[in-house]
Amino acid sequence: MAVNCTDYDFSIIEPYWQKKWLESKTFQTLHDTSIPKYYILDMFPYPSGAGLHIGHPEGYTATDILARFKKANGFNVLHPMGWDAFGLPAEQYAIKTGTHPAETTSKNVENFRRQIQRIGFAIDWDREINTTDPNYFKWTQFIFLELFKKGLAYVDEKPVWWCQNLKAVLANEEIVNGLSEVGKHPVERKNLRQVVLKITKYADRLLDGLKDVDWPDSTKRMQKAWIGKSTGAEVCFQLDGFNDNLTVFTTRPDTLYGATYMVVAPEHPILDKIVTSENKETVAAYQELSKTKSDLDRTELAKEKTGVFSGSFCINPINGAKIPVWIADYVLVTYGTGAIMSVPAHDERDFEFAKEFNLPIIQVIEKNNASHNGDGKTKLPFCSEGRMIHSGDYTGLSTKDCKSKIIAHLERKRIGKATVNFKLRDWIFSRQRYWGEPIPLVWVSKEDYHETAAANSDVAKALPLEPIKSKEGSETLYALPILPKFLPLKLPVTDSYQPSGTGESPLVNQSDWLNIWFHKITGETLPRSIEKPNSEWIEGVRESNTMPQWAGSCWYYLRYMDPHNDQEIVSKEAEKYWQNPDLYIGGAEHAVLHLLYARFWHQVLFDCGLVSTKEPFTKLFHQGIILGEDGSKMSKSVGNVVSPDDIIDESGADALRLYEMFLGPLEAMKPWNTSGIEGISRFLKRIWREFIGEDGKINSKIVPERELEENIKILHTTIQKVTEDIEGIRLNTAISQMMIFMNHIQKSRSISTETAKVFLQLLAPFAPHIAEEIWSRFGEKQSITLKAWPKFDPKILLSKEMKIMFQVNGKLRGEANVSIHISKEEVIELAKSNIGVLKFIEDKRIVKEIYVPGKIVNIVAK
């Protein structure tokens, strides 16, 4: 049944069909695994209080078009939606107003769902997920326990942003221009206790896996750079007068003869030992200085090299040279060994430093084609490949050969070895926040831990090989897991979300929740406020940190496959059938973190046997940002934000969908233009008028007769173009083609019912409401989305004639319609007799005649 308006009244048509689809579960994903599957996923949104932004429906519309298209092509489509709902804003709002974040979150989710449903997406809402739902985060916690068991979690002091005035740890986004966003207070890097995940253990696999995924090159490159693998060697330098070595990492062991001094990071532990007494003061002052340097200082003042001398020396293992050990903050303690051998002749930074402090520079490489006649001198620093000089036995070798020979030599002498280093750091997984998944760990004493671990129990089986320890003041505590069967571990209900003031989570103040009795065999827990039942219960303190927002989004694509399963994260059957998303669309801003973390978890889950695929996202596409009408980024403060609700009120959801796709290529960054939507509205109204008469019934122009030949041809061209453009995600040009079709059909005196209905099918993924409405007025009882996608007939697309352009010297001078069977000689003769062409070849000698079949004739004349 259709609605009964005679005009194109989207305000009646659209809600009607949205309700109908929802009620008849039109877009319910089937459980039939005999049908080929298509899983298409959007990066799920954070349901902010501001509501949907015009950028959200861009990606969602694109996936919706693909989803509807695939459904029409016989696939069992999974196109879900959910909420990444833990996170800072709800917590900040709670601190200000006392409203529980869960309340804020559910209100925002309601609003987001309402707004998304107004756009008419083909989403199976029975599969909606929410990361803050205990039935969801139970499994987030479960996965954490798998990481724990595999020894991939540990506790360590890690630098985080700390604000002394707010007495709180801040996230990057809470810091604006080096000051806290709230109150504009100074912030500093401070080492605080953190739960960390060993993503670095997967560095090589995360790198290798990129070979197998169909992702934008730029994103692969970014991940590659982030992982930052570099191969080189570790070399031991004997410290002169000490029994210790200073080990450095270098990618250029070939330049060993050119090492003229050493540099260690200010935080390097060896300094306590090797700084000579007369240098102690200066070194200490320098260490203090670099501590207070924020990242901002480090980058902005970057090029100015600073450093101090330690007073000690190293022996270069290759030539016995005695070289000084310096301290400088251009060497990072977190990378490699925190120390380098400095080769100023062949490294830009070392060169600058050597210039600054007048240290010797020894050239050991020259350009391959360097002339020995004086003027072909190699300009220093010279950082590329070449031929070795001043390098003892290695002189004359290529840098490449020299590299492997020196490494072999060092390995033989046991003073060095080939190694690999990564830029990737372990992942700080804890947040000192309330509104996140509690980390399901309990901290107990060493004695209790060992007793627990020694038993033959479920708890003991869930432990890692090496205990996870945490230093708490003078005491070292050991981590026990909350067993999966006791999950979810929910947040305690409270009305205080204020930071603890100590840099710990607000949860440290929830003593009832925090302090527990832990049963060392069964893993059960009881609040410590009750009396200890018996000796099998041990004293425990819950981990008070919560998980970062990334946690919930690391595996949500798996949950959609089987969202109500309370036994497993996803059933084996569902996982085997759905595998992973066939297409994943989301912003390029997640190119590194989300996509890297999710890949890491997926690889761990693969190792656990919980998923069968090696990579979570085989095909990835980034939609571009939609800018404000002024060409700048949409923001509240600029006041150029466009709300989808307003557009739908004025022009309808179909117009919004079409216009967002018509704006330009999906991947491009493009400005919004409110007047541009007029063209789309006209297009929709024109469709309505062509298809629906003034009485609201199918237009009398549409007749159940054989189609006119010229209409058949444009129809098949359109089927082909739209089909291929959807497959290639070129949705803007697909819409152009549909407009061309309508412009043509409008001039035709009649249209066959068949043509009209096929066009509606092509339109349906883009503008589903109007298509469904007109479809039903044709008397169709079933949804248009259930109708098989039309096929084009290549035979119809073949013409008897073709248009050939005539050029003289590459310039267009004429054209002609010719038979497709015309010979080269005939067409060239035709060209030469063309009036336009004739004028330009008359007094000239023809040098060359080119015919590109079906396209062009070019006469070259002098």
Next chain:
RNA sequence: GCCCGGGUGGCGGAAUGGUAGACGCUGUGGACUUAAAAUCCAUUGUCCUUAGGACGUGAGGGUUCGAGUCCCUCCCCGGGCACCA
């Protein structure tokens, strides 16, 4: 600084090395109307007075019968990285 992506009418954009500017917006003229809206028709890169022609895809070179498209140099815009040895 390094690594990417991009630069086409007044605007958004379209063009497997072969008709540059599809499609849409805007503007202009016209039809319908008492009038307006809506709709429809024509026109809309620049220059030359027109027929017709010249020029034209950030700038300059090059390859080619032919370049928006390929190569080199440079300029501008956007994104990423930021002393990673």
